[in-house]
Amino acid sequence: MCPKTISIWDLTSVKLIIDTDPGIDDALAIAYAALHPDIELLGLTTIFGNVTTAQATRNALYLAEKMGLSIPVASGAEKPLTLPPFAPKTRVHGLEGLGHLPAPAPTGTASPLAAAQFLCEMAERHRGKLVICPIGPITNIARALQMDTNFARNVDKIVFMGGALDVRGNVSPYAEANAFHDPHALDVVLASGANVTMVGLDVTLKVLLDEQDFSHIATRKHPVGPFLKELGAFYLDFYKSIGLSGCGLHDPMAIIAALYPGLFTMESMALEAVMEGEASGQTCRSQSKTRLPSHVALGCDADAIRHTFFSVFDQ
Numbered sequence: 001m002c003p004k005t006i007s008i009w010d011l012t013s014v015k016l017i018i019d020t021d022p023g024i025d026d027a028l029a030i031a032y033a034a035l036h037p038d039i040e041l042l043g044l045t046t047i048f049g050n051v052t053t054a055q056a057t058r059n060a061l062y063l064a065e066k067m068g069l070s071i072p073v074a075s076g077a078e079k080p081l082t083l084p085p086f087a088p089k090t091r092v093h094g095l096e097g098l099g100h101l102p103a104p105a106p107t108g109t110a111s112p113l114a115a116a117q118f119l120c121e122m123a124e125r126h127r128g129k130l131v132i133c134p135i136g137p138i139t140n141i142a143r144a145l146q147m148d149t150n151f152a153r154n155v156d157k158i159v160f161m162g163g164a165l166d167v168r169g170n171v172s173p174y175a176e177a178n179a180f181h182d183p184h185a186l187d188v189v190l191a192s193g194a195n196v197t198m199v200g201l202d203v204t205l206k207v208l209l210d211e212q213d214f215s216h217i218a219t220r221k222h223p224v225g226p227f228l229k230e231l232g233a234f235y236l237d238f239y240k241s242i243g244l245s246g247c248g249l250h251d252p253m254a255i256i257a258a259l260y261p262g263l264f265t266m267e268s269m270a271l272e273a274v275m276e277g278e279a280s281g282q283t284c285r286s287q288s289k290t291r292l293p294s295h296v297a298l299g300c301d302a303d304a305i306r307h308t309f310f311s312v313f314d315q
Contacts, residue, residue, distance in 0.1 A: 019076070019119075021135070036259070045073075047140055048079065050092065056075075061106035074111040099230065100233075119141065151194075156195065161251050162179045183280055197261070
């Protein structure tokens with residue numbers, strides 16, 4: 001495991017696309033990626049989940065502008081591969097996905113390319129170097145795999161936030177929310193042979209942010225801190241309502257795992273997603289003889305992850 005004094009300047013540049021449904025923890029993940037000196041954020045693709053796809057695209061454009069980014073934002077699928085559409089649960093992220101804030105009005109517009117096409121073209125352009133971090137339902141990545149038979153080989157790795165292997169789900173006893181909202185897409189990705197890492201509830205609830213943490217972010221050098229604190233207040237209220245003292249660092253941990261896998265205890269195993277019945281969305285070990293293994297984060301160095309997350313706000 002990497003030492004707790006790991007530096008955010010220890011990496012070579014990582015070419016990254018975040019597939020996102022912003023969402024408060026998505027905003028934290030995008031901020032981390034935008035501020036990290038070794039991440040070249042090539043774009044955002046959007047998906048339903050915390051919000052509708054239209055809201056996700058609008059929020060992604062707004063967050064990119066808020067972070068001072070000039071990057072493409074490509075709008076993605078509006079519903080799961082097979083299941084009917086889901087209505088967002090507004091009590092978690094707010095009516096518009098950004099806590100108490102009203103609908104933002106970004107000045108930019110989305111890419112003319114749909115998310116899956118954008119992902120395929122970027123994977124081809126940056127063959128063997130592109131990292132994709134899906135932090136919402138993984139539908140866009142499944143569509144890219146179906147669109148381009150070379151996509152799984154073209155990407156360097158896919159590090160997704162989702163799933164719950166050995167712990168209880170958060171939308172059912174079995175399923176984590178992102179997996180639950182498109183288990184068919186998740187199974188396509190897990191069966192693809194791509195280099196896949198799952199960062200799910202087994203680790204993301206081991207790192208919690210509380211009011212003091214958001215106040216700390218707000219006092220650091222970067223001016224985005226007070227904005228994130230405002231979002232965090234809404235998110236913390238939800239977590240308090242379900243009996244937790246802080247909010248999970250869910251989506252940022254996928255970005256951190258893509259950069260610093262040594263901060264996690266990883267196991268390799270074939271995985272599959274349950275696609276029907278009361279356990280729909282459950283991620284479990286597969287008995288398939290042909291399915292290639294994925295990496296699964298089952299433990300983490302919580303102190304080092306917190307240090308790495310906070311450090312980007314001091315630049």
